[in-house]
Amino acid sequence: MQLLEVEASAPGKVILFGEHAVVYGEPSLSLALQRRTFVSGQPVGEAFTVNGFPLDPNFHSYIERAVKQHWKLGPLRLQTESQIPSGSGIGSSAALSVATNAVLLRLQSPDTVPLSEIAHAAFLTEFDTQGRASPNDTTVATAGGGVLLAPKRLESPDLEFLWQIEREERTWNAHRVKIPELPLVIGVTGSKGKTAEQVAKVRRFVEKSSFARDVVKDIGRITMAGVEALRKNDLRTLGDLMNRNHEHLHTLGVDTPLLETLVQGARKVRGTLGAKLTGAGGGGSMVVLSENPDEVKVALEKLGASAFLAPASRDGVLVKP
DSSP states (O other): OOOSOEEEEEEEEEEEEOTTGGGGTOOEEEEEEEEEEEEEEEOOSSSOEETTEEOOTTTOHHHHHHHHHHOOSSOOEEEEEESSOTTSSSSHHHHHHHHHHHHHHHHTOSSOOOHHHHHHHHHHHHHHHHSSOOSHHHHHHHHOSEEEEESSOOOOTTEEEEEEEEETTEEEEEEEEOOOOOOEEEEEOSSOOOHHHHHHHHHHHHHHOHHHHHHHHHHHHHHHHHHHHHHTTOHHHHHHHHHHHHHHHHHHTOOOHHHHHHHHHHHTSTTEEEEEEESSOSSSEEEEEESOHHHHHHHHHHTTOEEEEOOBOSOOOEEEO
């Protein structure tokens, strides 16, 4: 029977390790956040609308792409609401892509849609909209919790294999990672980073420079060392690795003066273990691991950021009915 309405929500994310390098087949480690994006869809009306306005590829690029890719029936009335700042580097587009695709697929299915199918569909939407992307953000928004992407399927009692995603010459294997509660703070610059632009910038550097390619490979090694530090609940080592990852991202050219000010300011707060930009860069956000998260939040706000404590979410995409 045709469903009359479907609602879905998906979380934002914070990347602890591996941004940009994951595009080139290196591993990445991320956490889902409790902030979410909500999408509802009804197959009614004579034209597609989003929040009461006509579906426009200039304003609704991810939704428009998802509809073209995965919707086979008539017009829809879509409503969206988000707790995730747009262009902030904490997964706003991925959460929107996942929640939208979950709605589209569920409206067309008599049964519950497998998470792997939602993850594949959302990655296709992100990839085609941005021009090049990894499935990191859409995988985390689908699965929730801690997620490790790796070029090969890994066998470990601390990892649970989720699914594999392929695109062109790349293969990513998603694994569930057990994450202890981490005292994280996110600082949002208020300057929107454009993922496609930053990905293209890094791609030009990597294609021309063997040094950049070595940096990308070392980010992969740092990521796996981070997984081991988490397994041991060694937060001091985890923080040191976050600092090293940030220096590599700075080298790749995706840092900004304000992001650097926030990172260095957070490191001066007593109890800070590590700080780095998170996401594509060029603006967006940074993340801090600290034994004094409240003090870090205050310090970041004094430096001009919008800051919030960032507990992880075990829930990925949620769909009803």
